[in-house]
Amino acid sequence: MFTGIIEETGEVRDVREVGDGRRLVVSAEVVLSDVVVGASICVDGCCLTVVEHGEDEQGSWFGVDAVPETLDRTTLGGITPGEPINLERSMAADGRFGGHIVQGHVDTVTVVEAIHEHLDGSKRITFRLPSSLSGQIVVKGSVCLDGVSLTVAGLGEGSFDVAVVPHTLHVTTLGCLRAGDSVNVEVDVVARYVAGLVSRLDSMAGGQG
Known part of the structure; x- marks a missing residue:
């Protein structure tokens, strides 16, 4: 669950085909402070699961996979490298509820x-x-x-x-x-x-x- 209070804007570093879906590699900092594989991050309103993360000469980054359903129903189907993107980690149980209940399930x-x-x-x-x-x-x-x-x-x-x-x-x-x-x-x-x-x-x- 998320709150709709954006923690930072990241930048799409790479988009590559993975089977029928795509893997988005995103440059970020704040949302990666406590990231682990399997964590949920809301990416432009879409709840996605972190499948990899790391750091290189360009800075820290994480990768998420978007399945065909997500690509068809959201703007992620047309996203390209270099685009800014809104990011939010899932809400901690003891965190402030600053926005409203956001599931990350785009209508x-x-x-x-x-x-x-x-x-x-x-x-x-x-x-x-x-x-x-x-x-x-x-x-x-x-x-x-x-x-x-x-x-x-x-x-x-x-x-x-x-x-x-x-x-x-x-x-x-x-x-x-x-x-x-x-x-x-x-x-x-x-x-x-x-x-x-x-x-x-x-x-x-x-x-x-």
Whole structure:
């Protein structure tokens, strides 16, 4: 489990084919301070398992494997060397819970529709609202975008907004977003279960009619 509070941005060092999937090699420092093979790291919102790690003349690094399902459903399928990437270790039992419950199970990918910059350095970013997530994203509710815990600031016709403070823009990849860019989306886990329960109840009611 994660919290959506990014610990650092790493850089994709290498992407290579491994069977039907791919191995991503990422340069990092903070998340590797206590890393072991088998540890979970949230990579741009995707929970992945560390399969190797080390240090060389370019610095410390770790490797994770992404299976076809992950590559098909997330932005990791199109990632290339040199790209910055949001990183967070799994939450320690005695750690602070600064964001919200993030599983690292991406629901879908969405697209930036517009970015409005404010005088205080913050940005209001509008994203397309996938029809599959309708009803699971609500104003003042939580949403995870590329691994970052954010609060939904507004809902439009087929879109939703988040307001991002300067600090978050600076320490995550959200500050680099442009209109048309794709991001990973994970809805709040409570909203996901409620939506599933309501859907099942509706199906049961329909079957009794």
